[in-house]
Amino acid sequence: MTRRRSLDELMDAGGASVIGIAIAAAFAVAGVAVSVMWQAPAWLLSTMLSVPLVGATILLWRMTLRAARYCASTRQFDTTAVRLRAERDQLVEAADALPNTITVYDADERLVFWNAATGQLARSLGELPTGQRLEDVVEAVASRIHALDPSVDPKQWKADELRRFRAREPTTDRISPEGRFIRLSRVVISDGRVVQIRSDITDLKQSEAAAHAAQKRFDMLINSLSDMVYSADRSGRINYVGGGKGMLLGYSHEEIVGDLPDKIYHPDDLPRLHECIEWAVNNRGKPGIVPFRAIGKDGSTRYLEERLSAPEDEDNLDGQLAFAGTMRDVQEQHDLAQRLRYELQRLNSVIQSTGAHIMVVDRDLRIIVVNAGFMSLMPGRSVADFVGHPMYDVIETPVDSAVFTAWFRADPSHAISGITYEKVFVDPGGRQRIHHITANPVRDETGHVEHIVFVAVDETDRRATELELFAASRLATLGEMASGVAHEINQPLTIIQLGLENLAEQIKDMSPETRLADIRGMIDDKLSRIVGQTERAAMIINDLKGFARRSDEASTLIDVSQAVGAAAALLREQLRILDVELALDFALHCPRAMGNSGRLQQVILNLILNARDAIQARDSMDDAMSRGGTVHLRTRYEVASRKVLAIVEDDGAGIPDAILPRLFEPFVTTKPTSQGTGLGLSVSYQIVRQMGGTIAGENRAEGGARFTVALDAAHAGGAADTPGLAP
Numbered sequence: 001m002t003r004r005r006s007l008d009e010l011m012d013a014g015g016a017s018v019i020g021i022a023i024a025a026a027f028a029v030a031g032v033a034v035s036v037m038w039q040a041p042a043w044l045l046s047t048m049l050s051v052p053l054v055g056a057t058i059l060l061w062r063m064t065l066r067a068a069r070y071c072a073s074t075r076q077f078d079t080t081a082v083r084l085r086a087e088r089d090q091l092v093e094a095a096d097a098l099p100n101t102i103t104v105y106d107a108d109e110r111l112v113f114w115n116a117a118t119g120q121l122a123r124s125l126g127e128l129p130t131g132q133r134l135e136d137v138v139e140a141v142a143s144r145i146h147a148l149d150p151s152v153d154p155k156q157w158k159a160d161e162l163r164r165f166r167a168r169e170p171t172t173d174r175i176s177p178e179g180r181f182i183r184l185s186r187v188v189i190s191d192g193r194v195v196q197i198r199s200d201i202t203d204l205k206q207s208e209a210a211a212h213a214a215q216k217r218f219d220m221l222i223n224s225l226s227d228m229v230y231s232a233d234r235s236g237r238i239n240y241v242g243g244g245k246g247m248l249l250g251y252s253h254e255e256i257v258g259d260l261p262d263k264i265y266h267p268d269d270l271p272r273l274h275e276c277i278e279w280a281v282n283n284r285g286k287p288g289i290v291p292f293r294a295i296g297k298d299g300s301t302r303y304l305e306e307r308l309s310a311p312e313d314e315d316n317l318d319g320q321l322a323f324a325g326t327m328r329d330v331q332e333q334h335d336l337a338q339r340l341r342y343e344l345q346r347l348n349s350v351i352q353s354t355g356a357h358i359m360v361v362d363r364d365l366r367i368i369v370v371n372a373g374f375m376s377l378m379p380g381r382s383v384a385d386f387v388g389h390p391m392y393d394v395i396e397t398p399v400d401s402a403v404f405t406a407w408f409r410a411d412p413s414h415a416i417s418g419i420t421y422e423k424v425f426v427d428p429g430g431r432q433r434i435h436h437i438t439a440n441p442v443r444d445e446t447g448h449v450e451h452i453v454f455v456a457v458d459e460t461d462r463r464a465t466e467l468e469l470f471a472a473s474r475l476a477t478l479g480e481m482a483s484g485v486a487h488e489i490n491q492p493l494t495i496i497q498l499g500l501e502n503l504a505e506q507i508k509d510m511s512p513e514t515r516l517a518d519i520r521g522m523i524d525d526k527l528s529r530i531v532g533q534t535e536r537a538a539m540i541i542n543d544l545k546g547f548a549r550r551s552d553e554a555s556t557l558i559d560v561s562q563a564v565g566a567a568a569a570l571l572r573e574q575l576r577i578l579d580v581e582l583a584l585d586f587a588l589h590c591p592r593a594m595g596n597s598g599r600l601q602q603v604i605l606n607l608i609l610n611a612r613d614a615i616q617a618r619d620s621m622d623d624a625m626s627r628g629g630t631v632h633l634r635t636r637y638e639v640a641s642r643k644v645l646a647i648v649e650d651d652g653a654g655i656p657d658a659i660l661p662r663l664f665e666p667f668v669t670t671k672p673t674s675q676g677t678g679l680g681l682s683v684s685y686q687i688v689r690q691m692g693g694t695i696a697g698e699n700r701a702e703g704g705a706r707f708t709v710a711l712d713a714a715h716a717g718g719a720a721d722t723p724g725l726a727p
Contacts, residue, residue: 099200109135228327238260286309290306309325357458362451398423422434423435560592599691610681614653615650615653631648631650647706693711696708
């Protein structure tokens with residue numbers, strides 16, 4: 001337009017200039033003619049000639065300016081045309097480089113442009129000249145599709161394509177005969193032309209199908225969760241909800257999306273939510289946990305637990321994923337925790353108020369619980385000095401740590417027995433107190449040892465009472481042995497008396513002249529007999545004194561056979577009088593055991609006296625004449641268990657079946673009230689237990705009863721096996 005306008009202006013200027021020059025020339029000729037006719041002066045003639053010439057010169061100057069402007073406009077137009085042609089070539093080249101087919105139709109539905117991809121496709125359709133009508137192109141395509149797929153009606157296909165084109169539908173998706181997904185996109189530009197782009201979107205469709213399947217699996221997975229899964233944008237509003245069985249506190253997912261979490265939070269718990277969000281933002285990628293009270297749609301309150309985290313900045317989807325998390329209904333857990341807390345408080349009250357001293361350690365042998373009783377043993381120290389610390393760092397324990405380590409490593413099917421030991425503590429008054437400590441393993445639901453509970457009981461007073469009971473029992477046993485011992489002592493005294501009387505009579509009958517040298521042999525013989533009987537009586541009295549003496553409480557190395565023999569010697573004569581035989585069978589090379597000789601004698605004496613009574617009871621029930629019986633005393637050594645055994649057997653009446661399960665309970669007896677208190681076996685049980693041994697009673701198959709006392713054999717170094725202790 002600019003070039004055309006410049007050309008018009010140039011032509012107008014040229015025409016005006018020619019006319020002006022012609023008028024100027026005519027004016028000059030007329031002036032000359034007038035001047036000649038009228039013989040005007042010369043100056044007038046010059047003036048008449050100059051004015052037209054000046055006018056003509058001005059017109060020529062204007063024409064020159066217009067011509068110059070036209071030339072400049074022409075050069076600018078040429079430059080713009082070159083630039084536009086270059087841009088057009090670039091656009092055509094770019095269009096040809098695209099894999100999509102591009103066609104352009106004018107307002108009259110005639111083809112005005114196509115790219116290289118369209119040309120390649122057109123080879124199978126024949127010529128595709130510029131200016132071809134749309135109907136012809138569509139008809140050719142319909143024929144080719146019908147040839148590939150006869151089920152396609154070409155007329156209907158053509159009609160549908162023309163309808164979509166003329167309706168200017170933005171996109172149309174279809175499947176090609178080759179099974180490819182094709183998308184036709186149409187764009188109408190301002191001058192009425194239509195640009196149609198054909199794209200192969202097979203890969204896109206496959207990706208969409210895969211994404212849809214993945215989304216479906218994800219939705220199924222999320223919706224199967226009992227927890228509600230959600231995400232929120234930068235403003236804090238929830239923009240996605242899933243899971244929770246489709247409901248949360250009576251709200252559907254649709255009722256929650258778009259709202260702030262404040263909707264379900266109890267107002268008093270909202271600050272905890274805001275603190276958790278702030279923490280999550282400052283610790284991106286790490287989950288924050290906040291339990292809270294939630295308000296349901298019906299106004300009810302339930303306890304929920306929220307876990308939320310904030311993704312890294314590059315993963316927050318431009319603020320659409322500011323944070324995400326889950327909400328879980330923990331009302332049942334809360335109620336259970338409340339009940340558990342109550343039960344723990346009750347348990348703690350019991351533990352703290354009990355008279356026992358309690359300590360609990362975990363798998364690392366770290367102390368986790370101590371009660372007030374335990375702290376009473378540790379004056380001047382606080383709970384913090386023990387709880388959380390390794391047990392062996394803060395408490396002297398005589399048990400090797402390997403024992404407890406073996407418990408924690410034990411197979412769940414392996415039976416583990418607790419162990420007991422004693423420890424002396426000094427009370428605030430400076431007095432030594434003896435505590436009996438029991439360590440028992442506690443297994444979890446899988447059978448593995450999870451904790452060890454130590455319970456210490458102050459046995460000082462009980463031990464003193466027990467010692468008095470032992471002494472009383474010992475005196476009672478002495479009372480039962482009194483008649484037999486008196487008879488056994490009476491025998492050597494009688495012999496001594498008779499010997500002295502006989503010696504006196506012999507000396508009396510001698511003449512005064514008898515010399516001492518003549519009767520020395522007789523006197524020595526008499527006196528040696530008297531000395532022998534005196535020694536015999538002294539031995540009986542010493543044995544009796546040794547039994548009656550209060551023995552030391554501590555265990556030492558003892559010879560079990562020697563202790564059993566000493567007890568037998570005290571009762572031998574008494575049993576002989578009752579026609580009860582005492583048979584001894586001691587094992588050779590039997591190792592020593594840890595125990596107390598005096599206490600063991602007391603136990604054996606009780607068992608022998610019980611055997612005597614059982615034999616007499618049997619004889620009293622028989623119609624036949626009393627026939628007496630036999631008490632067997634044996635010692636044995638069991639190599640496998642490393643136990644030294646002391647066995648007392650009789651052929652008496654045996655133990656009644658009703659009494660057998662309660663044999664070692666206090667005041668349990670089969671004797672008449674005048675003959676027994678029922679404490680003998682109970683005291684014997686306590687004595688053997690204190691020595692770290694066991695005692696058991698049973699009936700023999702051949703009749704009578706058998707009692708077995710088992711003590712730990714000593715090692716070569718002198719120490720005995722203690723249950724639960726490492727050798």
